[in-house]
Amino acid sequence: MNQGKIIKSQFKTACWLPDQHSQTLFPTLFRRQIPLALTEEILELPDGDFVELSWTPSTESGPIIALFHGLEGSVESGYAQGVLNVVRDLGWQGVLMHFRTCGKKGNRLPRWYHSGDSPDIDYFIEFLKARYPERPLGAFGVSLGGNALLKYLGEKGDNSPLSAAMAVSVPFDLANTAEHLTTGFSRIYQRHLIRLVRKKVLAKHREMPLPMDLEAFNQARTFYHVDNMAAKLHGFDSADDYYEKASARQFLKTIKVPTLVLHSENDPFMTQAAIPNQSELSTDVTLELTQSGGHVGFVYGTNPLKPKYWIDKRFREFFSKVVI
Numbered sequence: 001m002n003q004g005k006i007i008k009s010q011f012k013t014a015c016w017l018p019d020q021h022s023q024t025l026f027p028t029l030f031r032r033q034i035p036l037a038l039t040e041e042i043l044e045l046p047d048g049d050f051v052e053l054s055w056t057p058s059t060e061s062g063p064i065i066a067l068f069h070g071l072e073g074s075v076e077s078g079y080a081q082g083v084l085n086v087v088r089d090l091g092w093q094g095v096l097m098h099f100r101t102c103g104k105k106g107n108r109l110p111r112w113y114h115s116g117d118s119p120d121i122d123y124f125i126e127f128l129k130a131r132y133p134e135r136p137l138g139a140f141g142v143s144l145g146g147n148a149l150l151k152y153l154g155e156k157g158d159n160s161p162l163s164a165a166m167a168v169s170v171p172f173d174l175a176n177t178a179e180h181l182t183t184g185f186s187r188i189y190q191r192h193l194i195r196l197v198r199k200k201v202l203a204k205h206r207e208m209p210l211p212m213d214l215e216a217f218n219q220a221r222t223f224y225h226v227d228n229m230a231a232k233l234h235g236f237d238s239a240d241d242y243y244e245k246a247s248a249r250q251f252l253k254t255i256k257v258p259t260l261v262l263h264s265e266n267d268p269f270m271t272q273a274a275i276p277n278q279s280e281l282s283t284d285v286t287l288e289l290t291q292s293g294g295h296v297g298f299v300y301g302t303n304p305l306k307p308k309y310w311i312d313k314r315f316r317e318f319f320s321k322v323v324i
Contacts, residue, residue, distance in 0.1 A: 004252070004281025009262070009290040011310045014299050020266040021185055023294030027309070031078035034085050038075065040104075043097070045123060052103030053124075056084055056094045063136040063163070064128060065319065067096040068121065068145030070169075070296065072196045074102050079142050079168070079296055082312045090316070097124050099145070101200060110210050111233045112201065115144045115174055116246025118152035125152075129161040138319055139165045142296055143269075146170040146261075147248040153259060154251025164322040165259045168311055169267055169296045172249040174242070176274040178223045186268045189295075194226060201230075249274070255282045260318045262311065264293030288314070 017023050041053040054075040065087050069077055075084070075096045087094035099113035099120070113120075121139075128137055139162050141149030146167030153165055171177040181190040198218060205214055212229050220226045228239035236242040265272055281287060290298065290310075298310035 002283045003278045004283055004285035004287065006278050006281070006287045006289060009288045009310075011290040011293060011298060012300055013290075013292040014301055014304075014307065016304050017297070017299050018292075020264070020268045020292060020294040020297075023264075023292060023297030023299055024189075024268055025294075026299055026307070027078045027297055031082070031307075031309075033076070033078070034081055036075075036081060036084055036088075043124060043127060045120065047109065049100060049107050049109045051100060051120060051124065052098045052105065054096045054098070054103075056088050059091060059093045061135065062090075062092045063138055063319070064132055065092060065094045065138045065140060066125060066128060067094060068139070068141035068149050069096065069098070069102065070143030070145055071193055072102070072200075073142065073145070074098055077142075079309075079311055082309055083140055083315050086312050086316050090320070095128070097121070101204065106204055106207060110208055112204070112230075114227075114230070114234050114242070114246065115147045115171065115248075116151055116234075116242070117148050118155055121148055121152040122156065125161060136163045137161055138163055138322075140315065141165070141167045141170075143169050143171065147172070147174070147246070150248035150255065150259070150261070151246065151251045153255040153257055154248070154253070156256075157254050158256045160257050162257045164319060165257055166262070166315060166318055167248075167259070168262045168298075169269070170248055170261060170263065171270055171274070172247060172252075172276055173270065173274040174247045175240070175244075177270045178227065178239070178243065180268075180270050182222050182224075189269065190223060191221075194220065194223065197226060249276050249280065252276055252281050252285055255285050257284055258322045259285045260314065261285065261287045262290070262298070262314055263287065264290045264295070264298070266292050267295045269295045 100107040301308035
């Protein structure tokens with residue numbers, strides 16, 4: 001049986017960031033922002049809603065790379081800025097699609113976004129292909145955005161116009177992630193992220209009453225409870241139904257686009273049981289596993305004042321080979 005590849009990464013964690021939590025937290029707290037000249041655009045969606053796009057400066061030719069951020073991320077996220085700067089340095093053009101409510105404006109419909117929002121990705125990719133039919137297209141997704149991107153790729157199979165894709169720190173099994181974030185130090189991440197989501201949802205409710213128990217939502221302390229209350233807004237029966245249908249793991253076998261997935265075995269957002277095995281990967285998928293690296297961390301180098309990011313390095317290496 002033809003299978004994808006699981007490769008042992010050459011990544012060596014920075015000795016001054018030895019564990020999964022320091023690797024996870026350092027880029028979020030200390031990664032230096034690099035100014036980007038961006039152009040904003042509104043993309044209208046078929047259901048009457050919209051998403052906000054952030055473009056790097058236009059280039060006449062070369063690949064276009066579409067980016068998809070993680071939970072409560074944006075073009076301001078360090079990993080997004082890092083990759084967009086690599087794209088610029090390569091002479092290509094990058095565009096980040098903010099999931100609904102994650103840009104500068106609130107969306108129009110009584111919903112926000114979730115890990116299975118592959119229809120929005122599909123519409124966006126088709127929009128890019130129609131506008132730039134002669135240019136190669138690549139895609140890059142992180143965490144929630146990586147899950148949605150892999151789901152999209154598996155659903156499209158041979159019909160995606162993408163030339164290549166890369167995903168980082170994907171929550172392959174959403175139920176596993178929801179459970180693991182209730183344990184140990186990982187509860188800190190859950191608490192922080194739920195606080196951000198709650199603030200956004202309550203602000204949205206003030207503008208547009210939502211068909212859900214806001215008092216109960218305000219008291220929710222786990223992602224399972226948050227997802228259970230939001231499920232119907234996003235077309236699912238329950239959190240369990242959402243986890244079952246939206247988890248990327250089941251879609252890896254049908255991906256037909258060259259795809260690199262970078263993941264750490266010590267990712268504090270999930271257990272190793274969430275990591276797919278080789279038989280679950282299509283021949284177009286390479287899973288690069290690091291022993292450490294945390295969640296969207298992968299910081300290396302010997303100088304804390306000049307940290308290096310493996311995500312940027314592997315992005316440059318991978319896309320330089322497969323997109324041109």
